[in-house]
Amino acid sequence: MRSRYAAFAVEDEAYLMRTWHPTTRPARVEFERGMRWTGLEIEDVSGGSPFHTTGTVTFRAGYAHRGEPGELREQSRFARHEGAWVYVDGVVTT
Template sequence: MSRKHRLCPCGSGEPYAGCCGRLHRGEATAATAEQLMRSRFSAFAVGDADYLLRTWHPDTRPASLELDPAQRWTSLEILGHTGGGLLHTEGTVEFVARYRQHGHDGELRENSRFRRESGQWLYLNALAIG
């Protein structure tokens, strides 16, 4: 399946090009914190480090980001969220992101914090779970 028609890694069931692909290309911005979380997962899955840096809050953004080509992100499960809607300026999204690396399956569980500034949602940091 071509990149244009393959399903989006975020799990929406929509084609990548019309889902997170349009955010990655800069044609749209995330309307909610969850949409940004999904688009950032998809950026990890397709290897788009530039998008990850663009959507990272400047207070916590690293100077550079090197993605591991041996790590293949396979699925995203959203567990819950607080705030992060159209009328909010802050929100959290709790999720499980699954991956495969060097023949082994793994998962990342995180509760990510987001902040909206100048109309754009940005990833701030991760909160401890548990």
């Protein structure tokens, strides 16, 4: 989760695509112009150990969009694919 947050912060589309499950991966990543990510807080983790094949991460990410502060909260699902953890999808929460 932290590496994907960092990849969004520096707009590393190649990394994001490599770490996205092929069944849910978009054709490309659209980065929001004027977006600056300002911090990540992991709120909860379930699964995801070496003994699991799936896991979830609930997080809060701060940002500034064109100078206005905001916050994204999401519960993300991850799964093992070819031995690596990849992002499947997420539900934005309030």
